[in-house]
Amino acid sequence: MxxxxxxxxxxxxxxxxxxxxxxxxxxxxxxxxxxxxxxxxxxxxxxxxxxxxxxxxxxxxxxxxxxxxxxxxxxxxxxxxxxxxxxxxxxxxxxxxxxxxxxxxxxxxxxxxxxxxxxxxxxxxxxxDPVVVLYNRQTLTPDLRPKGITSLASLAEARPSRFRDKIGSTDPSNAYGYAVNHAYTSNVSGGWQTFDRVLPFSHAEHSSGTLVEKVASGEYDFAINISGATVVPLAEASAGLLGWSYCEEGTVVxxxxxxxxxxxxxxxxxxxxxxxxxxxxxxxxxxxxxxxxxxxxxxxxxxxxxxxxxxxxxxxRVHVCRYELLPPKTQDAYLHRWEQALR
CATH class of the missing domain: 3.40.190.10 (Periplasmic binding protein-like II)
Known part of the structure; x- marks a missing residue:
């Protein structure tokens, strides 16, 4: 042999x-x-x-x-x-x-x-694969580039008219979006409080591709809870258009x-x-x-x-997302709270 x-x-x-x-x-x-x-x-x-x-x-x-x-x-x-x-x-x-x-x-x-x-x-x-924040480097001065979702919430609250509707997020109604959002709020200290602050400035999208396109075009300045496996290579190859960051308050992988x-x-x-x-x-x-x-x-x-x-x-501050099958009632309650935070 x-x-x-x-x-x-x-x-x-x-x-x-x-x-x-x-x-x-x-x-x-x-x-x-x-x-x-x-x-x-x-x-x-x-x-x-x-x-x-x-x-x-x-x-x-x-x-x-x-x-x-x-x-x-x-x-x-x-x-x-x-x-x-x-x-x-x-x-x-x-x-x-x-x-x-x-x-x-x-x-x-x-x-x-x-x-x-x-x-x-x-x-x-x-x-x-880490879940990261993506942002447009051309629409944002260096002082407006976040180091996580908590950092982004503070930036948005400081300039509410500037950042209203300028943040995209992965929709928790799909399998991946639910998993990463739930992992963040379950593991990161103050996770829901951070979402309560940032979601009023946000729109949810079903796909990472849509989020990347809208950040690249300037329709969004930021996208949160997006897979680093998808966006980091794109950002690194974007000739300086796109930037990204881990969440310093706690990153889900x-x-x-x-x-x-x-x-x-x-x-x-x-x-x-x-x-x-x-x-x-x-x-x-x-x-x-x-x-x-x-x-x-x-x-x-x-x-x-x-x-x-x-x-x-x-x-x-690095949290491995668990594989678990949650009852529909649990998921429904999570989605309801998310929608309430969007206001």
């Missing part, structure tokens, strides 16, 4: 060779994903360099809900070609876990990772997760891919695509790691 191009870590069991051999006969992998090809490409390049016989590795770019709905519909008829699901929507993952359709697999990388790595049974975090489904037609390749994503090499490749690695000690220069964010803000 030919070995892989680079030797496996010594802590991998000898039986792992059987997974590798199985993948040689599968040759492909299909991921139902909400993640862009720009993010995936460095990961796929590094993965296929390690396992060059996997010549057909592909990922979709579905909407968040479509990742799950497409798979559920196909699985009900026994015809799904998907091997893995990828998303950063905590409530959707909690519902997925309750259906018990994740393949049971314990990655040999687990003991080298923080305790939250397996966020739910069979669901593995492979990045933790959202696990972007992956799961092998029980019906995976290429289960060997799927296991290799999960383990690669969780390895040092895979975490560095994820960083090259703009994601936030969380495995300690990963060598990369592309973006802040979780440990970098913790050093900048303090560990107590």
């Amino acid at each position: 030919k070995s892989v191009p680079n030797p496996l870590p010594g802590y991998y069991p000898p039986s792992y060779r059987r997974i590798i051999e199985r993948s040689r006969h599968e040759k492909k992998l299909l991921i139902y994903s909400q993640t862009s090809q720009t993010i995936w490409q460095p990961i796929f390049d590094a993965f296929t360099a390690r396992y060059p016989w996997l010549t057909d590795v592909r990922a979709t770019n579905f909407g968040t809900s479509a990742v799950y709905e497409r798979y559920y519909s196909e699985a009900a008829t026994g015809t799904s070609p998907a091997d893995l699901l990828v998303s950063s929507a905590p409530a959707n993952w909690a519902d997925y876990a309750s259906r018990r359709i994740a393949a049971a697999y314990r990655s040999p990388e687990k003991d080298r990772l923080p305790g939250f790595a397996e966020v739910l049974p069979g669901v593995w975090a492979f990045s933790v 959202v696990p972007r997760a992956i799961s092998i489904v029980k019906t995976a037609p290429h289960a060997g390749a799927a296991r290799l891919f999960v383990d690669f994503l969780l390895s040092e090499e895979g975490q560095a490749a994820a960083a090259a695509g703009g994601l936030t690695p969380y495995r300690p000690g990963v060598r990369q220069d592309h973006t802040d790691s979780l440990q970098d964010i913790q050093r900048k803000l303090g560990t107590s």
Whole structure:
């Protein structure tokens, strides 16, 4: 049996060779994903360099809900070609876990990772993307550029006519928006009080793309509770148009997760891919695509790691968003309070 191009870590069991051999006969992998090809490409390049016989590795770019709905519909008829699901929507993952359709697999990388790595049974975090504030550097003088949502609230209150209707926010009525807003108000000291101050100046949008477009055009000066994985690369490439900031009062980081489904037609390749994503090499490749690695000690220069964010803000001000399925009444009450704050 030919070995892989680079030797496996010594802590991998000898039986792992059987997974590798199985993948040689599968040759492909299909991921139902909400993640862009720009993010995936460095990961796929590094993965296929390690396992060059996997010549057909592909990922979709579905909407968040479509990742799950497409798979559920196909699985009900026994015809799904998907091997893995990828998303950063905590409530959707909690519902997925309750259906018990994740393949049971314990990655040999687990003991080298923080305790939250397996966020739910069979669901593995492979990045933790920070939720940030985006702003337009051309419409704002340096003294009006915030360092978080609390800072932004003070700026807006000091110039109410200037900033009325100039703040965009991720809508909590969708899965991602609810998760990040709820995580902020649940974990950041005075979170609801800050929202009560800033939301009267805000409009909610359903997509990050809309928020980015409106900030770039100047329709909004700011956008809050938006994924850093989406906006930080855009801001860095905007030739000075866009700026961004963590929330100094407390930054939420959202696990972007992956799961092998029980019906995976290429289960060997799927296991290799999960383990690669969780390895040092895979975490560095994820960083090259703009994601936030969380495995300690990963060598990369592309973006802040979780440990970098913790050093900048303090560990107590970095909050990992939990994957939990909340009762509809709880969500309805949250949305009602949000709408009241908008006034």
